[in-house]
Amino acid sequence: MAEPARARPKITPETQHYWDGAKAGELRLQRCDSCDHAYFPPRPFCPKCGSRGVSVFKASGKGTLYSYVINHRPLAPGFTEPYAIAVVELEEGPRMMSNILDCPQTPEALELDMKLEVTFQTIDDNLTLPQFRPAKG
Template sequence: MSDPTRFIPVPTPETAHFWEGARAGELRLQRCADCRKAYFPPRAFCPECGSREVRVERASGRARLYSYVINHLPAPGFTAPYAIAVVELEEGPRMMSNILDCPQTPEALVLDMPLEVTFERLSDEISLPQFRPAKGRAA
């Protein structure tokens, strides 16, 4: 069931592949065929070199906890306190995430801890990529 209080992103033509992937349980990045850099968020060209020769690829789903805050302000669809984080993917790009399946405390949320992708279903159309402690290493 979708939570009517959650903010549901709306894909654009340039980001549709990303959200289709998330719905299928895949984290999709784009990689430039010219300069070889992987990048995020999605767009139809490489923000590193401007090339339009870009391909969609499946990311490993492995990441590390790069930075975060533990938000105590009220937010629709969330129960404070909860972490708002930035994770760094194994492929290089960073993305925002919450950290699921983990106590929302500074003690449990240790910078650089290994994480793995999971998906949170928000609606029939949208599943949100999220991260949780990598299996076997959870706090």
């Protein structure tokens, strides 16, 4: 029997650009053309001022570690060891959930406010997940 798989996102029309971006190696956010507010998760209007005039842009991929847990039990399907579920504060302002790759999953290694950078985890041909890892340099 195959290993139970990690939960997969089911893409909706309003989020297609985000997931296409991940596959192309870009973290895509949206910004309001009227009030300049950058936001996440995706939606075709500005959650701050209600304007439908919004644009997709490529984020810098830089962020910092805002908070996290190290989940020990129960482990979600597709995870075999304790893993950090983190919230990353992006340079552009929005926050998003991520795992922290290429880093020991320990309180000592995971320091709040540490610098992170985006990386892209290929789950399979159809799904690439934006992820974060400690910033290099």
